[in-house]
Amino acid sequence: MTEPFAIPRSVEWNDTHITILNQQKLPLVTEYLQLKNIKDVWEAIASLKVRGAPAIGITAAYGLALAAQQYETESVEIFKKQLQKDRDYLASARPTAVNLFWALDRLVTSVSHVSSVNEAKTTLVHEAIRIQIEDEDVCRRIGEHALSLFQNGDRILTICNAGSIATARYGTALAPFYLAKEKGMNLHVYASETRPVLQGARLTTWELMQAGVDVTLITDNMAAQTIKAKNITAVIVGADRIAANGDTANKIGTFGLALLAKAFGIPFYVAAPLSTIDLATKTGDEIPIEERNPEEVTHLAGTRIAPEGVNVYNPAFDVTPHHLITAIITEQGIIRGNYETELPALFAKEAHHEAI
Numbered sequence: 238m239t240e241p242f243a244i245p246r247s248v249e250w251n252d253t254h255i256t257i258l259n260q261q262k263l264p265l266v267t268e269y270l271q272l273k274n275i276k277d278v279w280e281a282i283a284s285l286k287v288r289g290a291p292a293i294g295i296t297a298a299y300g301l302a303l304a305a306q307q308y309e310t311e312s313v314e315i316f317k318k319q320l321q322k323d324r325d326y327l328a329s330a331r332p333t334a335v336n337l338f339w340a341l342d343r344l345v346t347s348v349s350h351v352s353s354v355n356e357a358k359t360t361l362v363h364e365a366i367r368i369q370i371e372d373e374d375v376c377r378r379i380g381e382h383a384l385s386l387f388q389n390g391d392r393i394l395t396i397c398n399a400g401s402i403a404t405a406r407y408g409t410a411l412a413p414f415y416l417a418k419e420k421g422m423n424l425h426v427y428a429s430e431t432r433p434v435l436q437g438a439r440l441t442t443w444e445l446m447q448a449g450v451d452v453t454l455i456t457d458n459m460a461a462q463t464i465k466a467k468n469i470t471a472v473i474v475g476a477d478r479i480a481a482n483g484d485t486a487n488k489i490g491t492f493g494l495a496l497l498a499k500a501f502g503i504p505f506y507v508a509a510p511l512s513t514i515d516l517a518t519k520t521g522d523e524i525p526i527e528e529r530n531p532e533e534v535t536h537l538a539g540t541r542i543a544p545e546g547v548n549v550y551n552p553a554f555d556v557t558p559h560h561l562i563t564a565i566i567t568e569q570g571i572i573r574g575n576y577e578t579e580l581p582a583l584f585a586k587e588a589h590h591e592a593i
């Protein structure tokens with residue numbers, strides 16, 4: 238069995254560029270790309286070369302820091318104006334994952350009180366690096382809390398890829414499986430392929446197999462049969478944005494799994510960091526759902542599989558209503574319902590933790 242963390246990092250900072258693992262090419266090709274300017278970063282996020290809410294936030298943060306290194310002004314005021322413009326540009330890459338906006342705004346805030354452009358440039362890089370380092374610790378803590386919900390031998394269904402390459406390391410929904418492996422626990426993962434981009438078939442299976450975690454691939458329409466025939470004990474998924482009432486946007490198909498979990502009487506867990514919780518979004522109805530290129534649906538590996546000109550609806554996410562969510566697992570612990578009250582309390586707890 239290879240070490241659980243033979244899995245490469247999805248994004249790394251170098252002083253003159255950002256290196257990303259091209260997730261479009263996995264699992265057949267392991268290709269690294271150098272992003273040398275803000276346009277490269279925008280395109281990498283928009284085209285899912287780098288994907289996964291936390292990884293998108295980390296990459297955008299590095300992209301903003303990289304762009305700022307190239308500003309030539311010595312005026313802090315002009316520097317900040319350009320920074321805001323570049324923040325808005327990177328924020329336009331994808332609309333749903335709140336981590337993108339959270340990370341960008343955290344960088345802009347980090348230079349609120351700088352006294353020079355040089356200090357601002359250094360601060361931005363350090364803040365972006367801090368975001369990536371914190372996310373790794375956060376994901377491990379999510380994994381530890383999530384693992385407390387599972388027993389040896391459990392069979393757990395997941396969708397998309399909320400794994401190590403979607404974050405700084407460990408992942409969110411997949412984190413408990415890596416920690417289980419470290420602790421000698423045997424968990425059996427069933428990975429839904431996740432049409433149309435196939436993050437489950439391509440990425441989740443690839444990650445888990447490298448770590449020696451038992452994983453079985455199913456097509457999305459096999460979920461109900463799999464829950465029944467394989468006696469699935471729980472469903473765990475990631476998140477792209479959690480509204481203040483607990484409604485959760487995640488990869489398309491997640492809502493259907495939540496309905497199935499309810500019908501079969503098994504728990505449905507959402508695993509996500511506080512950076513994915515957006516208290517400014519009151520309910521799931523307010524979460525912008527990205528609609529992507531119809532060719533993701535009409536083509537498979539570049540080959541057309543549907544008639545030319547067919548109408549296509551291609552939402553990349555759906556929203557699971559909070560009443561279908563058994564628990565939300567964050568780095569602060571496990572919340573079981575009453576999300577409208579419990580989610581804001583998490584931030585109060587975090588602020589207190591940071592203050593001491």
Ligand SMILES: CSC[C@H]1O[C@H](OP(=O)(O)O)[C@H](O)[C@@H]1O
Binds near residue numbers: 290553
């Ligand atoms: C920890 S990743 C969270 C989330 O992001 C993925 O979306 P995408 O592949 O489009 O970036 C998926 O919804 C994951 O569950």
